[in-house]
Amino acid sequence: MPTETTPASNAPGHRGGIGLRAGGPRAVIAIHHPTAPSLTIMAMPILRHLLMPSLRRAIVPAAQPVVKSAFLKPSTLFRSFSSTPTQNATLNQGCRKPRRARHAVSPALAGGHDPQRKGVCIKVGITRPKKPNSGERKTARVRLTTGKTITAYIPGEGHNIQQHSVVLVRGGRAQDCPGVRYKLVRGALDLGGVTNRTNARSKYGTKKPKKASVS
Numbered sequence: 001m002p003t004e005t006t007p008a009s010n011a012p013g014h015r016g017g018i019g020l021r022a023g024g025p026r027a028v029i030a031i032h033h034p035t036a037p038s039l040t041i042m043a044m045p046i047l048r049h050l051l052m053p054s055l056r057r058a059i060v061p062a063a064q065p066v067v068k069s070a071f072l073k074p075s076t077l078f079r080s081f082s083s084t085p086t087q088n089a090t091l092n093q094g095c096r097k098p099r100r101a102r103h104a105v106s107p108a109l110a111g112g113h114d115p116q117r118k119g120v121c122i123k124v125g126i127t128r129p130k131k132p133n134s135g136e137r138k139t140a141r142v143r144l145t146t147g148k149t150i151t152a153y154i155p156g157e158g159h160n161i162q163q164h165s166v167v168l169v170r171g172g173r174a175q176d177c178p179g180v181r182y183k184l185v186r187g188a189l190d191l192g193g194v195t196n197r198t199n200a201r202s203k204y205g206t207k208k209p210k211k212a213s214v215s
Contacts, residue, residue, distance in 0.1 A: 106171035106181050108148050116185060119144040121165040127151075129176035137177050140184065142169055152182040156194035156204045165190040 089099075109117060119142040126136040138154040140161065153174040154161070161167060161184075168188040174180040187193035187205015194204040201208065 104171075106173070108144060108146070108150050108182065109169075109171050111146070115170065117144045117146065117169045118189070119150075119167055119169050121161055121163060121167055122149065124162060127174075127177050127180065129174075130178060133176045137174060137180070139174075139177070139180060140167070142167060142182075142184075144169065150182050151180050152184050153177065153180050154184050154191075156186055156197075158194070160192050161190055167191050 109115070121140050121142055123141040125139060125141075127139045129135060129137055138159060140152050140154060141149060142152050143149045150169070152167075152169050166189045168185040168191070169182050170185050171181070172183045174183075184191055185205070186203070191205075193201075193206045195206070197204055197206040198209075
């Protein structure tokens with residue numbers, strides 16, 4: 001049987017004290033002070049910390065990250081879910097406002113919505129096409145007015161551009177040359193047109209040949 005070692009508070013000459021009741025795993029601590037009852041509340045955490053080390057608690061609680069809801073995006077606070085699929089446009093809606101066809105745009109020309117850009121030729125060279133094609137594709141490194149440097153394909157047979165030539169760049173990639181996504185406009189600025197061409201002359205900057213006058 002556990003014993004109690006608690007002095008009687010009503011004993012003669014007793015002016016208050018601390019009593020400990022040992023009762024197995026649980027212990028009851030009693031503080032007797034007739035004049036200062038607030039000391040009981042103040043001394044309880046200290047005695048619990050000293051006499052019961054197995055039940056110690058952290059004096060300073062661990063710092064937990066405080067996340068305010070004002071800094072969270074609406075998508076992180078809640079996620080809406082709907083089992084109803086999105087509906088396509090009806091026939092009347094499609095006739096009233098038809099959809100526009102998507103067109104591929106080269107990356108360097110997509111920012112300003114410009115069909116062409118002027119640039120300065122930095123280097124003129126050739127590029128080998130990928131398999132199964134073979135040959136030499138005439139290309140040029142061009143610095144655009146936006147500051148970007150791109151690789152452009154020179155269409156047609158022969159050209160007259162060199163370093164520091166001013167050229168006009170349009171969109172359109174070379175199908176067999178990796179990394180070549182632009183073409184130079186023939187017959188514009190310093191790049192001349194293709195000579196001795198009879199068909200598709202507008203694409204290569206070839207002027208219409210003069211007819212021989214019959215005398």
